[in-house]
Amino acid sequence: MKQGIFTLEEVREKGGGIWLLRLAGDTSAITAPGQFVNIELPGKFLRRPISVHEWWEDGLELLVKEAGEGTRELVRLPAGTKLDVLTGLGNGFDVLDAKGKHAVLVSGGIGIAPFYGLVRCMEEAGVDIQAIVVGFASEEQARLLYTGDWVIMGYRVLPVTEDGSLGAKGLVTDVLKTLPDCHYVMACGPTPMLKAVHALPQITGGQFSFEARMACGFGACVGCSIPTKNGPRRVCKDGPVFRKEEIVW
Amino acid sequence: MVDLSVTLAGVTLKNPVIPASGTFGYGREFAEAYDLDLLGSFSWKGTTAAPREGNPQPRIAETAAGMLNAVGLQNPGLDAVLREEVPNIAKLFHGPVIANVCGFSLEEYAENCRRLEEADQAAILEINISCPNVHAGGKNFGSDPQSAAAVTRAVRGATKKPVFMKLSPNVTDIAEIARACADEGADGLCLINTLLGMRIDLNTRRPLIANRTGGLSGPAVFPVALRMVWDVYEAVDLPIIGCGGVASAEDAAEMMLAGASAVEVGAANLRDPFACKKIIESLPAVCERLGVERIADLTGGAHEGRAKG
Numbered sequence: 170m171k172q173g174i175f176t177l178e179e180v181r182e183k184g185g186g187i188w189l190l191r192l193a194g195d196t197s198a199i200t201a202p203g204q205f206v207n208i209e210l211p212g213k214f215l216r217r218p219i220s221v222h223e224w225w226e227d228g229l230e231l232l233v234k235e236a237g238e239g240t241r242e243l244v245r246l247p248a249g250t251k252l253d254v255l256t257g258l259g260n261g262f263d264v265l266d267a268k269g270k271h272a273v274l275v276s277g278g279i280g281i282a283p284f285y286g287l288v289r290c291m292e293e294a295g296v297d298i299q300a301i302v303v304g305f306a307s308e309e310q311a312r313l314l315y316t317g318d319w320v321i322m323g324y325r326v327l328p329v330t331e332d333g334s335l336g337a338k339g340l341v342t343d344v345l346k347t348l349p350d351c352h353y354v355m356a357c358g359p360t361p362m363l364k365a366v367h368a369l370p371q372i373t374g375g376q377f378s379f380e381a382r383m384a385c386g387f388g389a390c391v392g393c394s395i396p397t398k399n400g401p402r403r404v405c406k407d408g409p410v411f412r413k414e415e416i417v418w
Numbered sequence: 419m420v421d422l423s424v425t426l427a428g429v430t431l432k433n434p435v436i437p438a439s440g441t442f443g444y445g446r447e448f449a450e451a452y453d454l455d456l457l458g459s460f461s462w463k464g465t466t467a468a469p470r471e472g473n474p475q476p477r478i479a480e481t482a483a484g485m486l487n488a489v490g491l492q493n494p495g496l497d498a499v500l501r502e503e504v505p506n507i508a509k510l511f512h513g514p515v516i517a518n519v520c521g522f523s524l525e526e527y528a529e530n531c532r533r534l535e536e537a538d539q540a541a542i543l544e545i546n547i548s549c550p551n552v553h554a555g556g557k558n559f560g561s562d563p564q565s566a567a568a569v570t571r572a573v574r575g576a577t578k579k580p581v582f583m584k585l586s587p588n589v590t591d592i593a594e595i596a597r598a599c600a601d602e603g604a605d606g607l608c609l610i611n612t613l614l615g616m617r618i619d620l621n622t623r624r625p626l627i628a629n630r631t632g633g634l635s636g637p638a639v640f641p642v643a644l645r646m647v648w649d650v651y652e653a654v655d656l657p658i659i660g661c662g663g664v665a666s667a668e669d670a671a672e673m674m675l676a677g678a679s680a681v682e683v684g685a686a687n688l689r690d691p692f693a694c695k696k697i698i699e700s701l702p703a704v705c706e707r708l709g710v711e712r713i714a715d716l717t718g719g720a721h722e723g724r725a726k727g
Binding site (some may be wrong): 170172209213214215216239253257381382383384385387388389390391392393394395396400401406 | 437440442443446447448450451463469471472475476477478479480481482484485487489492555636639685687688689690691699
């Protein structure tokens with residue numbers, strides 16, 4: 170964990186309550202994709218934990234969906250605003266654990282946010298990705314949330330929308346069932362999606378990124394603890410990414 | 419050079435700043451942020467005899483100038499704390515520690531205190547009779563003078579260490595509870611625990627906290643805590659640890675002027691992991707501004723004609 174002052178360099182509205190924020194500051198504490206930052210906001214007592222979309226040496230990007238008062242205020246801050254940010258929080262995805270497992274990445278909605286850094290890290294580490302299954306409510310949401318060039322990079326990207334307006338119609342689990350060699354997933358999305366993916370008999374391993382209401386974000390208050398097979402574990406500190414074997418619903 | 423040291427029932431702290439129970443775990447997380455040896459002490463996470471998983475999610479909600487929590491005394495249990503946390507604390511921190519003791523019966527409180535005799539570093543036992551998030555028949559031991567007195571009697575007979583009763587603000591007259599504890603031989607008091615509150619999610623029309631209610635903490639409760647410290651200082655002749663919404667060195671000084679000998683800092687640690695460090699670093703300047711060479715001289719200073727020795 171590191172506390173730093175970041176400068177909000179760019180706030181870009183993509184539409185539909187989705188925003189891309191670029192912040193400049195020291196990111197040396199960030200060690201894995203799937204980690205998050207915790208941002209102090211003027212007038213709010215608790216910081217706002219937000220997954221890191223992508224990061225580099227002296228800056229990072231956040232893909233933010235307006236959900237409540239905090240995110241609404243955050244995305245309306247003017248460029249140039251200085252923000253007190255805790256970085257390097259949580260256990261992110263363990264890229265090397267996926268080595269040789271022919272992993273399938275699975276996202277639902279805004280859960281796609283940490284996958285940009287994840288795909289890059291897997292590429293850099295030479296870890297094979299079988300396919301990237303990206304679930305959205307609609308083609309419109311896909312257009313707002315898919316900001317990458319994974320197809321150009323040569324990855325097999327399988328979109329799925331609830332209304333069938335883009336790619337397969339249905340849920341990400343419908344697509345996973347059509348992939349006979351999919352046994353190891355790296356998943357991020359709403360809890361019902363995680364639960365459904367976790368329950369597929371074909372899935373024997375993988376990593377699942379959780380969400381929770383947090384107070385501190387660095388393990389002290391245990392406000393975000395969830396039951397696991399290894400006893401209560403903090404989403405903020407022991408997670409947000411948990412191994413398939415330890416998860417209970 | 420300002421003297422920041424204070425004394426609580428014979429235990430000397432190098433300064434009056436103590437991270438409050440439930441916001442500091444057993445020290446591990448904050449040791450990643452700063453050197454714990456700059457603290458006066460810290461109060462560890464409320465510990466019961468058996469491990470507890472706590473309440474279901476969600477347990478946290480934000481409020482104006484504060485937060486609600488309904489963690490529900492999640493802790494690894496006293497065995498694991500004595501085996502794993504106590505030896506680790508000795509590596510992270512070299513001053514006196516405050517052991518927060520919880521229980522669900524008089525026997526459990528007494529037994530937990532007896533078992534802490536072996537933990538030399540636990541210099542003060544803080545007896546939590548005020549957690550609002552666990553329901554033993556809907557009440558806690560701190561909610562009436564008779565049961566507060568009964569717990570005090572039970573722990574007093576079980577340990578030679580100083581016992582500080584941690585009082586609930588969710589009562590009609592906190593001074594009456596304080597007197598009941600004093601009469602049974604408490605060495606000090608810590609107040610206040612969180613105020614019972616709730617929020618409702620407008621989208622779901624259901625309480626935001628799964629446990630329905632939670633304990634309110636943060637700057638919102640500071641004036642309430644300050645008033646209660648004042649009342650208790652007037653009522654009993656025991657050292658008081660003032661707790662509730664302290665977020666700055668100025669707040670700490672106010673709390674001491676109201677009657678506290680030391681202060682606990684809670685929710686502020688969760689917003690800013692460096693809160694206690696910053697408060698300690700600002701204390702000398704605040705003392706100089708107030709014209710005191712010993713911070714201990716602030717205690718009770720706001721009470722007319724009643725400065726305690």
